Amino acid sequence: MKIWKNQFIxxxxxxKILIFGDFVLKSNQKSPYFFNMSLLSTGDDLKKIGKFYAQALINLNIKFDVLFGIAYKGIPILISTILALKNDFNLNIPYSFNRKEIKKYGEKGEIVGHKIQGRIVLIDDIITAGTAIKNAINIINKNKNSKILHILVAIDRKEHQKNKISAKKEIQNKYLCQISSIIDINDxxxxLxxxxxLKEQLNILIKHQEKSYLE
Known part of the structure; x- marks a missing residue:
């Protein structure tokens, strides 16, 4: 496993962005771990997370025109990634993000930042039910001159319920885009x-994955 992936974990x-216990996710699935990016709360936190996302984007080796973030949690991740791409890799990438509510005065609209056009890479924290990502893709697809090219999240759970397609697979199939992650549960x-x-937590994770239906 790459050094920067170990550093991210x-x-x-x-x-304590990654914690262990008994959780019910937005998808109603039970999970022995929870991933909470809301705990990023300092300038140093944002600087670090931006570098991890930027490194993951560089490793994907894809060409894109705009980096898109999802309100609300995706916005600080987006901005920190944009700054890391410029400061660490000298890439001056345009960015945009959506508003939760459409602005009805001034310039109006539901997008902040660069115009949505060309090849779009969307970044977010994690895919659970995939609702926020689907909504963002629908916003992007309103512009006929844009195409969702890739989605990057922090972690891939690599699981889904029996006889049900995962949110990740559903999005990839429906929108014809690829989804990558900085790490996955196997990492x-x-x-560990x-x-x-964390031997006790490790054993629980292994048993959980053995019961999961991997993609």
Whole structure:
């Protein structure tokens, strides 16, 4: 596993962005872990998360025109990624994000930032039910001169319920785009094994994945 992926897992564990317990997700699935990007709360946090997303984008080696973030949690991730792309890789990428409510005065509209056009990469924290991502794609697709090219999230759960297609697979099939992640649950399992830490949580994760229907 790449060094920066290990560093990302260490970061989300230290910040308690990744926590373990008994959770019910937005998709109504039960999970022994929860991923909460809302805990990013300092300039240093945003600087670090931006570098991880920027590195993941560079590793994808794709050409795109606009980076799009989803209100609300996706906005700080978007801005920090844009700054990291410029500062660390000298890439001056246009960005835009949606409003939760359409502005009815001034310039009006539902988009802040660059005009949505060309090849769009969308970034968000995680795909659970996929509702927010689907809504964002529908906004992007209103412009006939734009195309959703790729979606980048922090973590891929790599699971879905029996006899049901996962939100990730559904989005890829419906919108003909690819979805990538900085890490997936197997990276976390490998990290805990190699570090020989959180053994109880590790065993629970392994059992959970064995019961899951991998894509």
């Amino acid at each position: 260490e970061f989300i564990l230290n910040k 976390i399992i490998l990290y 094994k190699n570090k020989n830490i």
